[in-house]
Amino acid sequence: MVSWKSLTAAAFLAASAVAKTSCGPGSNCPKDSPCCNAYGECGKGLHCLGGCDPRYSYKLDACMPMPACKSEVYHFNSTDGIVNQNKYLGDADKNPFSYTGDILEYSKDNSILITMKKESTGTVISSSHYVWFGKIKVTMKTSHRQGVVTDFILMSDVKDEIDYEFIGSDLDHAQSNYYFQGYTDYTNMKKADVDDTYDNYHTYEVDWTEDKIDYIIDGNTVRTVNKDDTYNETTKNYDFPQTPARLQLGIWPGGDDSQGQGTIDWAGGEIDWDSDDIKNQGYYYASIQSVEIQCYDAPSSAGGNGTKSYVFTDRKGTQDKVELSGKDTKLNDDDNTGLNNPKGHTADASQVSSKTKSTKIPDASEVSKTKDGSTKTKGSSSSTSTGKSGGNSGGFSQGGDDDDDDSSSDSSSAQSTSSDSGSSSSASASGNSSSAPIIAVSSSLLALVAGAAFVFM
Secondary structure: OEEEEEOOOHHHHHHHHHOOOEOEOOEOOOOOOOEEOOOOEEEOHHHHOOOOOOOOOOOHHHOOOEEOOOOEEEEOOOOOOEEEHHHOOOOOOOOOEEEEOEEEEEHHHOEEEEEEEOOOOOEEEEEOOOEOOEEEEEEEEOOOOOOEEEEEEEEEOOOOEEEEEEEOOOOOEEEEEEEOOOOOOHHHOEEEEOOOOOOOOEEEEEEEOOOEEEEEEOOEEEEEEEHHHHEEOOOOEEOOOOOOEEEEEEEEEOOOOOOOHHHHHHOOOOOOOOOHHHHHOOEEEEEEEEEEEEEOOOOOOOEOOOOOEEEEOOOOOOHHHEEEEOOOOOOOOOOOOOOOOOOOOOOOOOOEOOOOOOOOOOOHHHHOOOOEOOOOOOOOOOOEEEEOOOOEEEOOOOOOOOOOOOOOEOOOOOOOOOOOOOOOOOOOOOOOOOOOOOOEEOOOOOOOOOOEEEEEO
């Protein structure tokens, strides 16, 4: 049997140790821990933000509203404004991205590195705003070597998913895939030719509408999935991704010995934790230069007329059960939920500061000088995740165990400039200082967060 497990922020791991109650099909969360997080665990605070599954929460509105799509272009020439996921409380305009694990600035390429230290679970950068149909572009280099997986994913709170995945031992192919509400169908995966994903920057794009998904690499459409072709005669549903999703960019060890053998084989074999990368730099890495998001209009089936957020109106979790809302997305503190969050917002979590820049690939000694969370060694996670079949099982969690306080925080110095026209032209970082999202930003588009892994049982 093959099951799929989403790998999301290790920031939830500390909360997972306290929140023992599981959630999933046939088992909703209790009133005192009302939010079912992406790992199939009940709790408050962070459990109620990105990844909160309304289908298995105590009530639909236990999960905080999802920040609505925002067209934006982000140039990742700094880590400024990428907040540690432990410190994100739902202010998506102030903190448009969050991370778990370790990230570094790489000034030579005007990029950031997402890294994976020895025997860690890797790193994920996630968007705070959701995309409900749109065009998403990422310019990046993948990692390399067997057992190392890099991914670009759109993931919804009910496990609708659109993927690019890159196997480190197969640098001449990009794998595309998609899922509906986490249900397994591995015949969906297709490969596309691409020239050395490790040595060369490529622009990977998903053009997602109500009717189809186009996968585009360097301007060339390499695959189209039509919604009409996904109709399931048994369920009378379209097995097509259709609900608001966050963008996630990650690196994770598919070849770790804690994975199932099927996952290890798919990832190209067992990972070498004593490779030259680990010896010389202290980690594997992938490089991200830019993210561009262009929001499309919400589907005609959407109820409501708000512009601030999206909310689910039914546990069915399909496109016609999502409403446009004016509800706030911010938690007042990390003990609140969507059920008891006071109106207004006192203060957002402080951001983690970046402390170094580099013109070379930084080595392990430099990691501690930049944004980092303590890495999670294999086998030490107690978290569970909701699998493709909708059930709960123990899983491998991606991203470091970010339980450090990082008291030396400061606010982002980068600016964001939005555009109603959807233009992707760059803008300087000297734009509107009242909205300080992240990194050097320009005109229109946004969204991004947490990685994914296959586990074969």
